[in-house]
Amino acid sequence: MTEDVEEFTEDDELYEHHRIVVDKGQSLLRIDRFLMDRLPNASRTKIQAAIDVDSVRVNGNLTKASYKIKPLDVITISLPHPPRETDIKPENIPLTIVFEDDELLVLNKPAGMVVHPAHGNWDGTLVNALVYHFQHLPTSRNGNIRPGLVHRIDKDTSGLMVIAKTEYAMTHLARQFFEHTIERTYNALVWGIPNPPVGTITGFIGRSVRDRKVQTIYDDETKGKWAVTHYRTLEELRYVALVQCKLETGRTHQIRAHLKHIGHPLFNDAMYGGDRILRGNPVGSYKAFVDNAFKLIPRQALHAKSLGFTHPRTRQWLQFDSDLPSDFQAALDKWRKLLDNSQ
Structure with a gap:
């Protein structure tokens, strides 16, 4: 692949x-x-x-x-690869597994967990946990040691991931990702109310020339890779909105960059400018309210909520859904209460 x-x-x-x-x-x-x-x-x-x-x-x-x-x-x-990627230390880190059989497992990754060991994060990653809990997980292409991984989600994004337990499952699932037949939806709390409430965001995503850690949207195919995100506004909360994002492609920081591109950064996404007050007058009791909401979810408000794919062996369609984690739910409820009190 x-x-x-x-x-x-x-x-x-x-x-x-x-x-x-x-x-x-x-x-x-x-x-x-x-x-x-x-x-x-x-x-x-x-x-x-x-x-x-x-x-x-x-x-x-x-x-x-x-x-x-x-x-x-x-x-x-x-x-592009960690300097010690063949040196992965097994660690007894609990995993929240929602489905498992001989070919694969689906887990719910908590926010704050890095997926793969990298510079500055050699320990405590999902891969460290996988190596401990499951022996003989398959590697990725070209011999790079990434046990079982066919996709990743950001450190501070929570939610569902599928892990391959065999080389056959690895190949089959990777093909589904490439052909965009995997169904993935994310819930995002964003600044502002998207208009229109339902739409599609496209563009070529590539690294920003000003900050290599940040992705930006270009209209030039030589500067990035084509990316498509379908969004639907689920709930309007005056200054913020709960939005469902369905990925057609899976680029780095795709949802975060796409939503910023249309003027609606993720709530408390420091990398993409969502960690400051972008709607409403940033003074007084409202400023204190938002500061408290930031404390409730000290990360970008993004959760990989659902995941669907064809099982590599049985060819049966598997569909999984997950609850919002407690920090996301707390911030969402706080905004709901603010709206209720203002009506």
């Missing part, structure tokens, strides 16, 4: 592999030549290619192969 399986086969994150602080006495030298001497088995062509795809930074900034390094420059080299 080399295509666009949701957030799994995409190079959606960059992990730091090398950090080099240039010596005080270093003379001016092109960065590609400098790195050839510092990195074993790295050709100049490979280094230039890494620079071209923004994997090399100097003092936190993008650079060019012609840049001449200076004393005390900090050079970082980041790649």
Whole structure:
């Protein structure tokens, strides 16, 4: 599966592999030549290619192969895979499993849990838990160690995930993701009331040139990958709304970027600007109310609520639904109470 399986086969994150602080006495030298001497088995062509795809930074900034390094420059080299991805520590972390058989399992991931070990998050991840609880889980394509994973959801997004327990299930489920036959709906609490209340958001999603951690929407196919989100407003709550999002594609941060693109960022989504008051006058008792709502759900208000797919062996359609987690429900109820009190 080399295509666009949701957030799994995409190079959606960059992990730091090398950090080099240039010596005080270093003379001016092109960065590609400098790195050839510092990195074993790295050709100049490979280094230039890494620079071209923004994997090399100097003092936190993008650079060019012609840049001449200076004393005390900090050079970082980041790649799309964790530097220790073959070193996964099994951990006895409880899992909320809603379905399991010999081929697969469906679980409800809590908010705050990272799916795969990465720079800064080597422990406490879903993969660490899977390696502990289930032996001989299949790996992904090209030998990368991602036990059982055919898709991912963000650290601070909660909800349903399917995990493959056999190579056959891995291949079959990955094909369903690629062909967009997996049905996934998310519940999102957003700022503002979408108009129209039902619609489809499209565009090419790619990394922002200003912040590589953030995805943005382009109208140029060379800058991103095509993405489609269907949304439906479930409940209007004056300043916010409960929205259902149905994914047709599965790009990195797709819902978060799409909803910001149409002017309705997720409630308390710090990365996409939803962690400040975007509707209503941000003063007095209303400001205190919103601040308290932020405390109830200290993350983006996004939950993977339903998941449907064809079972790899039986070919039976399986459909799963999950309740909103307590933090999401508490914030939603607080907004409902505010609306009731104002009527």
